[in-house]
Amino acid sequence: MTRGPLAPTGATVRRPRRLLARAAGSEMVRATAGTLALRVVSLGLVFACQLLLTRTLGAHGYGLYAYALAWLNALIVPATLGSERLVVRQVAVYRATADWPSWRGVLEWAGRSVLGAALALALLAAAGAWLVAGRAGAPLVFWTAMALLPVLALVRLAQYALQGMRLPVLGQFAEGILHPLVFVALLVAARVADRSLSAAGAMGLNVAATCAALACSLELLRRVVPRPVREATPGRRVDAWSRSVLPLVVAGGLYAVSGQVPILVLGALGGTEAAGVLSVAKRLSDLLLFPTIAAGATLAPTLAGLWATRDTSGFQRTLTTFTRGVAGVAVPLALVLLLLRRPLLEAFGAPFGAGAGALVILCVGQVV
Structure with missing residues (x-):
């Protein structure tokens, strides 16, 4: 049978999919470049914080x-119930399918759930602070850190909501740029005022900087959420969202705890100085996660959108590009850290040079 002039062919159907995949790939490259630039600036500010803290x-x-x-x-x-990852995925899906009620519903549900869980967990942890009461100043700095928990949880939630809207640079601005910038300014002001700063005082300055980041995050989110979402009646898919959260909590919780176990063990045994040395070494080794985090901020919503539209070929190409790009940056960076490990550590103070061996082990573990 002869095809009519408007009858679709296989090539005609595949061409839009290829164009969409290429558009998604180019969008990911642009967003990754922007995220990378933001991360470079953020990295400088974070290390300025570290230097000021260790020296002070x-x-x-x-x-x-x-x-x-x-x-x-x-x-x-x-504390966040793993909902930040759920928000990235679901916001990207609801954005792709124009499901405004569900979009608003998941944001409201996640906000209430995270705030309640973070407050409850912070109170429980603060009540158990007697476990570290044997070291002078430890309970106060711990209680101050727990006051930071609900604030930071909400900052992360707003950040991931913006990432789900494919605005990763905007999403990371508050925590990546504003928070360390305000923290550095407060630390410098404390040094200029020639006031002795305790660990609890430094944590209090961190809380103040994080509150500024939260205010910025909420304002950015208010400005960029589309009007149809703000005006929609919130959808209720609590059962589905709750089922999705559990595996995310388990996976994310295991990863988060595993990265902190050595520092927690050393601190619990009374070796606070050793815990500080190890913390600086870990901070340097975390640089190897830099390319993964930079590209991952764009990857998650991009993959969610491609999956929602059933574009499996675009999904595979995007994932392959991501993997190759991350490996190409992480391996050379690891070599630099290994070669310059002692000078880099001693920049934080002479006692921190003792973490050179730990840095080697951490770098190898990050790459492998």
């Missing part, structure tokens, strides 16, 4: 600070 607090004081921060980082995943 010393090895012992920074050890107390790092120990409390390790508990915070271990508790942040159960």
Whole structure:
């Protein structure tokens, strides 16, 4: 039978899919480049914070600070209930399918759930602070870190909501740029005022900087959420969202806790100075996660959108490009860290040079 002039052919059907896949790939490249630039600036600010903290607090004081921060980082995943990853995925899907009620519903449900869980967990953890009461200053810095938990949880949730809308640079601005910038400014102001800063005081400045980041995140989210979403009646898919959250909590919680276990063990045994040294070494080794985080901020919503539209070939190509790009950056960076490990560590203070061996092990583990 002769095809009519408007009858679709296989090539005609496949061509739009190829164009969509290429558009998704180019969008991911642009967004990844923007995220990479933001991460470079953020990295400089974070290391400025680290240098100021280690130079101001010393090895012992920074050890107390790092120990409390390790508990915070271990508790942040159960505090957010894994919903930040759910929000990235579902916002991307609801955006692709124009499901405005479900979009608003998942944001409201996640916000209420995260705030309630983070507050409850912070109160429970603060009540158990007697476990570290044997070291001077430890309970106060721990309680201050727990006050940071609900604030940071909401910052992360807003960040991932923006990432789900394919706005990764905007999403990471508050935590990646504003927070360390305000923190550096507060630390410098404390040094200029010539006031002695304790570990608890430094954590209090961190809380203030995180509150500024939260205010910025919520304002950005308010501005960019489309009007149809704001005006829609919230959809209710609580059962489906709750079922999706459980595996995310387990997977994310295991990863978060595993990264903090050595610091937590050293701090619990009373080796706060050793915990501080290990924390600096771990911070340097975390640079190897830099390309994964930079590209991953764009990858998750891109893959969710491709999966929602059943574009499996575009899904595979995007994932392959991501894997090759990450390996191409992480391996050379690991070599630089291994060659310059001692000078880099001693930049934080002479006692931190003792973490050179730990840095080698951590770098190998990150690459493998």
